[in-house]
Amino acid sequence: MQRLLAIAIVLAACGKKPAPPKADPGAARTVEPAAEAKAPTGDPCAKAHAEGGEVMPWIADDLPSALACAKQRKVPVVLDLWAPWCHTCLSMQSTVFTDASFQPDVARFVFASLDTDKEINADAVAKYPLSAWPTFYVIGEDKSTGQPDAVLARFVGAASVAQFHAFLDAGVKAQQGGAAGADAHLLGAERAITVKDLATAEQELTQALAKAPADWARRPDALTTLIHTKRKRGDIAGCLDVADKSLDDTGSAAAATDFLVSAMA
Structure with a gap:
């Protein structure tokens, strides 16, 4: 039941646009007033x-x-x-x-x-x-x-x-x-996302996951990136398919939460 609920959440959320940020006064780092950009000196x-x-x-x-x-x-x-x-x-x-x-x-x-x-x-x-x-x-x-x-x-x-x-x-x-194999395809996807070529990014991510060994350390974040990419492309069916096939592959690390939260954002 929990798995079905999670997939339903992903399906419903994939069609949503990202919510606007809410202000939070707390910050671990010092937040300084914005300054004019200057060339490095010293x-x-x-x-x-x-x-x-x-x-x-x-x-x-x-x-x-x-x-x-x-x-x-x-x-x-x-x-x-x-x-x-x-x-x-x-x-x-x-x-x-x-x-x-x-x-x-x-x-x-x-x-x-x-x-x-x-x-x-x-x-x-x-x-x-x-x-x-x-x-x-x-x-x-x-x-x-x-x-x-x-x-x-x-x-x-x-x-x-x-x-x-x-x-x-x-x-x-x-x-x-x-970088070779799955790592090379993931790098290709990351570079494609940077220039907003989401179609290429999705192809590279799919290839990365197909070629990755079972113990590939970057599988959870590749899956998270894939669901981000599908959401941005408006691929609701693709979001559901990734959720159905890959929820168990994100493990218990932070990416497991991100996998769902990224679709719900």
Whole structure:
């Protein structure tokens, strides 16, 4: 009965448009007034600060400085597209990013947080669009094309510590040219979504899930992305089909909730 109810919820919700956000005064990170975008001056890496017990130091609302710091350090950038009213965003900050296991990643990445409510971040959000709050990207040089700020990995919604590690590792792997099989198709989907080519994204996601091994760490977030994509394309029957076939494949991690919540948003 619970499974049938969940599928019915997905079916009903897939036809809905995303609800407008509701303001929330609470935020784990300091929310500063918006400022005019400027070219980086001085040491861009000095702008990174850890707040609220987070392990990673974040460069806030300044993608140009984050990219300059990444170029200086020769590492990719992790983008957190969040909003202070987003409870999932705040939960990630207070319960996931505080995990000590991310300490080695401080040396592997530059971390940049962009409050999507701020006009200063509008250009960055247009270039790296959200499917829901939060949306995360790993961006950096694509060594096969030479593009300095290519999408290397993407993650939508809440993640467990293990899932976020898998997302970060996927970004490093893609930059090194090691994405193959299911990983390569997922990367293709993530890049297609960034340029709003939803038809290609759905094809790539379908191929990724078909080719993925049973223990593929990114299966839950690929399924979540697929249901986001089908919802945006207005494919109600497809939403129901994915829900019917894949509810059991999302496991008990955060993506299992996101799988349903993303359709209900």
